[in-house]
Amino acid sequence: MARPRDTAVDAKVLEAARALLRERGYAGFALDEAAARAEVARTTVYRRWPSKDHLVVAAFATMFETAPIRETGDVRADLTGTLTAIAAGLRLPATRALVAELIAAGTRHPELGDALRPLWTQRRTAAAELIDRAVARGELAADADPALIIDQLVGPLYYRVLISGDPIDDCFARALVDTTLARHR
Amino acid sequence: MARPRDTAVDAKVLEAARALLRERGYAGFALDEAAARAEVARTTVYRRWPSKDHLVVAAFATMFETAPIRETGDVRADLTGTLTAIAAGLRLPATRALVAELIAAGTRHPELGDALRPLWTQRRTAAAELIDRAVARGELAADADPALIIDQLVGPLYYRVLISGDPIDDCFARALVDTTLARHR
DNA sequence: CGAGTTCCGCTACGCGTGTTTCGTAACGAG
DNA sequence: CTCGTTACGAAACACGCGTAGCGGAACTCG
Missing domain, CATH: 1.10.10.60 (Homeodomain-like)
Known part of the structure; x- marks a missing residue:
């Protein structure tokens, strides 16, 4: 009424x-x-x-949009592409500041943290499927834990941007993928 | 005057x-x-x-204090100890919120970001020396990059706490150390 | 058409941050 | 001891966030 x-x-x-x-x-x-x-x-x-x-x-x-990942069939290339895409966004000072403020907002209001999580993890779940398919193809060991792998790939990126302040160049992204994949093949 | x-x-x-x-x-x-x-x-x-x-x-x-790391001589144990110590602090909701706000403050005022960095990286440099000594002992491969290793250990912790919201139990810390060390031996 | 409900805009208020201005008191130098 | 400088305290201000109350208008239902 x-x-x-x-x-x-x-x-x-x-x-x-x-x-x-x-x-x-x-x-x-x-x-x-x-x-x-x-x-x-x-x-x-x-x-x-x-x-x-x-x-x-x-x-x-x-206004948060994620370009879909183009899958080449080579895990290394696909993951590197995903990481450099994330890094490219985070490098912008404006984005960096906004992300920091959003995280703070998410801790002030738990419901906002819940609302933001799907946005952050969207690319993450896409990458998880990437890894799943690589395992199915036999490109990665069957005991590979996608969640752990992705944490070790994406975590350092955010850590550098938000905390240590170290640069996140494409070379760093490549090194991350290389050392991580080496373990699971 | x-x-x-x-x-x-x-x-x-x-x-x-x-x-x-x-x-x-x-x-x-x-x-x-x-x-x-x-x-x-x-x-x-x-x-x-x-x-x-x-x-x-x-x-x-x-008021930021870091308990010194007790070095046992076993890299795995030492790193796991460091990680669980960091995780224990970060798990407290109050700490989590404060860290988020401090990071945001660091992006609002660059000089504050500079002031905070040594605090965050204090434990990190200690861990780097831990790895250096392990390499010297021959416990780790000589080509191990301490900075990269630590990013892959600590990064996922902060990533989970601040962004994905996933729990950071001691099991997770152990898994991080295990998969990371496996690569460099 | 009429009655009841809800939306919208306006005004006023309390609170915290950060700035400015002023008067007073403390200190150092000569 | 006197003078110039500076710290300190008090008060007032501008601004943004968030809340509350009021009147008028819009919409729905009987």
């Missing part, structure tokens, strides 16, 4: 939030301005997303 | 900040309250640390 929500408002706000996020990053993102750009009252935004963090995560989820 | 700063103020504020950080974590940390507890004006705090982030990092740096 009663008046339904204007779904156009959700779309307008998310669109404005995406633009603002791209232009100024998380730090420069002001909820007031997102509302103003969407030509909507601030209170109306709060009626849909209970906090800035929630809105930012929702906006990020709609 | 002129009046010198009261160094007791620095100590009092840092002490109050540490206590507040332990009690309420980063989110519940209010600079006003830290100043009040130190019986100091807010402006005085800002004269020493230009932002909440700076104060928190400074306070964290003084």
